[in-house]
Structure formats: C-alpha cells, structure tokens
Amino acid sequence: MYIRQNIDFYRFFNLIFLKYVLTLNYIFLILHHQRRSHLFTPLVYIDKNKYFRFIAAKRESSFSFGKQNENLFTAITMSFIVNRRDWLKSGLLASTGLALGSATTAQASTTYSSLGIFDVYAEREREIVQEALLAAAPQVKARLSSNENPWGPAPTAIKAIADNAPKAFLYAGPVTAELKKTIADMHGVTTDQVMLGAGSSELLMASLLLAATKGKVMMAETCYISGRDAREDGATMKTEKVPLTKDYQYDLEAMATRVNSETSMIYVCNPNNPTGVMLPSAKLKSFCDSVSPKATVLVDEAYIDYAPNPATDSMVECVRKGQNVLILRTLSKLHGFAGLRIGYALGQPALLKDLRKFCSGGFTVSTTSAAAATASFKDKAFQDMVLKNTIESKKFLCDSLTSMGYSYLPSSANFVLFPIKMKGPMLLQKMMAEGVSVKSWFFDQQHWCRVSIGTMDEMKAFKDAFAKSVS
Ligand SMILES: Cc1ncc(COP(=O)(O)O)c(C=O)c1O
DSSP states (O other): HHHHHHHHHHHHHHHHEEEEEEOOEEEEEEESSSTTOOHHHOOOEEEHHHHHHHHHHHHHHHHHOOOOHHHHHHHHHHHHOOOOOHHHHHHHHHHOHHHHHHHHHHHHHHHHHHHHHHHHHHHHHHHHHHHHHTTTTSSSSSSSSOOOTTTOOOOOOHHHHHHGGGGGGGGGGHHHHHHHHHHHHHHHHOOGGGGSSSSSSHHHHHHHHHHHHHHHEEEEETTTTTTTGGGGSOOOOOOOOEETTTTTTTOOOHHHHOOOTTTTEEESSSSOOOTTTOHHHHHHHHHHHHHHTSSEEEOOOTTTTGSSSHHHSSHHHHHHOOOOOEEESSSTTTOOOOTTOEEEEEEEHHHHHHHHHSSSSSOOOOHHHHHHHHHHHOOOHHHHHHHHHHHHHHHHHHHHHHHOOOOOOOOOOOOEEEOOOSHHHHHHHHHHHTEEEEEEEEETTTEEEEEEEOOHHHHHHHHHHHHHHHH
C-alpha cells in the first residue's frame, strides 16, 4: 500500500518538471505540467533543513538518484509519506505569507537549536528516511539494519493488545500504572524511580536536552549517539568525545580523568552500539561510584537483555543505592516492541522530575502497548525462546564470517560488527540490490558493517548476499 502510493505519486510527478526558488528556510517549488506549460500549480514548499538532511541521508545510504530534480521529486514524495501533517501545516503557513512562515521557523530554530534538539531529531528523521528507502527496495529478503527482533512480539503481548483495545477510548492511566509497578518490582526500585516513554528514544532525547542546559555531555567515540552532532542541523549541544580503547572498550579511566565542573552528563551505552562490546560490570560500577557525585551517569541499556547476566550486568543497583545514575531501557529489542514503542528510565525521583521539562513523563504511552508490555514481562518462555534463537543465529553468522575470511568484534547484543574490505556505502548498495539491508560505519580508519541478528533464513540470505557483494 505504502509502496503503491509512492509509485503512483512518482508517475504523477513524471508528467511535470520543476522550477524552484531557494529562500532562507524553504525551497519553493513551482510545478509545471510538462505538456501544458501554461498550467502550473500554486507554490508548494518544503523545509530546507529537512530537504538537505534528506539528501545527506540518501547520500549516506548510497542511493544515487542522479539529477538534482530527481532528488527534489523524491524529497516531495518523502514529505508526503513521512510527514503529511507537517506538510499540511506548512501549506497553511504558506497561505498566510512567506514572511510569517520564515519568522516562525527562524524563531523555533533559535530556541531548539540552542538546546541541541536537532541532534536527536535528525537521527530519527534519517532512520525514517532509510526505512522508506528500504520499503521501496526491490525485494526485501532480510531486514538486518535496525536491530529488531523478528521473533516478537510475544503471542501473549498480542493477546493483551486485542483484550485492551476496547478500553482504548479511556486515557491509559490505570494500565500504565500497572506497567510502572511491574517494572519497579522487577528491578527492586520504587515507582517514583520509574518513568515510562514511548520507546527509550524519547527519554534519551529528554536526558540530552536536560544535560545540554547544564553543561557538556561526555560520550565515547564511537557510540550510539556520537555521530549525531556531525549532521548539518544547527545543533549547539556541547559534547566531549573520548576514544574507545584499542580493543573497542569504553576507556573509563580516560573518561573519569576528563570529567570536570563543566560535565553535566556522561553517556555510557552498555553493551555499546554499534560495536556490541560490553564493559565488565565491576568496572562500570566502580566508575559510577566515583563519577556520579560529579555528574549524572546515563547508562543506555538497550541491549542488556542479551548480556550473559542481565540482572547483575545492569547498573540498576546504582539507582537502588541512591546514586546519580540514570538507566534507560527499551522493549524494542528482546521483547520485539520496536513498533509498539515502550521504553523506561530508572533514576532518582528529583532527576526524573527534571526530565519532565523535556518529555511528557509517560503520557505518550498507549493503553494497548502498556498492557502488551506488562504481559511480555511475565512471559519468560517467550524471552527464553528469543535468546535461544538469537544465540543460534549469531553463531551461524559468526561462523559464516570466519569461513569467508572476516573477523568480528565480540558481541553481547543482537547484532555483530565487523571490519570490511570495501567502502561501507558501496557494500550497502550492493547488499540492498540483493534485498538485504545492513548498516555501515567508518571509524578507526576502517569501514565496518553491522548486521542485526535475524531468523536462520535471514542469516542465510545475508551470507549469500554478502558473498556475492564482496566477490
Ligand atoms: C543504544 C540504543 N539506545 C536507544 C535506542 C532507541 O530505542 P527505542 O526508541 O526503540 O526504545 C536504540 C535503538 O536502536 C539503541 O540502539
């Protein structure tokens, strides 16, 4: 349906050609009909920042559509698919005049960019664009680019969605309260040390925005958020990046010595994305002990469920001890909830209260997703099945890489990162042509490929596509 609309839209635009005018904030498009040039639509415009970000994302995913006009066509199509509401809103603004449109956007840009908000949004938009490209790919055999869990969600979670859907005319309060209690009991904390979010991204974004108001955010180079402020998004969040060690571990010693009065937050992703490498828990605990009195330690535990001993590998004990440590968790991975959007933060009540300045504090969570999450937490058999399958598929992937002459980093997550012998974007393009999506990185003067763990069939599709792509 999605793809169909996209194609129809293309056919429609194939009949026309474009002229455009660049202004401070917008690209104004004058759409002429090819055959009857006297016929042209009134002005349509797209946000210039969004357009350039879109083009940058497309360049990164190595999708070469060639001509500039084709880029614009695609951008328009994307605007319709991705952000119809904004498009309509901007249409309304256009009818009130260019001056008003520009002033409003300029004001918003100043306010949000000074907080660094574009850092976080840019990443989300880039992912949405990549998703749309993926949906339009010839024939997708394996989607191994976003660390999703192909075995989820649990049937018990799906049943909870169906059972709770009739109640969804009510606000989610009682259902989210039950989920919060389940999470608090599971981790041995109080309910006021738990904050829900529609995915952990929302809470991560709020944490960074809060930290940006207070000082610098320290992080590793490379980690989940280290590429964000490199984008052309006008962000001004101050960051301090500490290189990983030679074996791609967080360099906690170096980080501890660099913390000073300007540091407001230290972001530690454990296991790290994109490396999959995990810190020994005793080392990270002693880092939290010594550093958390000086600045908040944010531990992003998106992949902790795949660690050898999630309960003790987690830093939740630091929250229980009352330390200035904030843990972020998501159900997008082990529980297969990427599209259901449930995440949560564990931290001291005062810090969670502060976070509410930048997020709704859990009001974004729906009745159906919250009920599904509570059911999924109780379903240990489902979680065991996912872990067992993940281990089997991961072993197949690692053995396949070894047999093809590739080494890989030790992974404690549902993905594997390995160095490749060609440019990342080139590999992505070749893999996509074979119907397999993966992600690429460049760091430590090396191109890398990250493969998410999928079903055995998907791993076989990866192996075949990879063998063809590198031959
Ligand atoms: C390290 C890390 N943190 C946070 C997230 C965001 O997850 P979500 O918003 O789906 O909860 C992801 C997603 O892949 C991730 O890899």
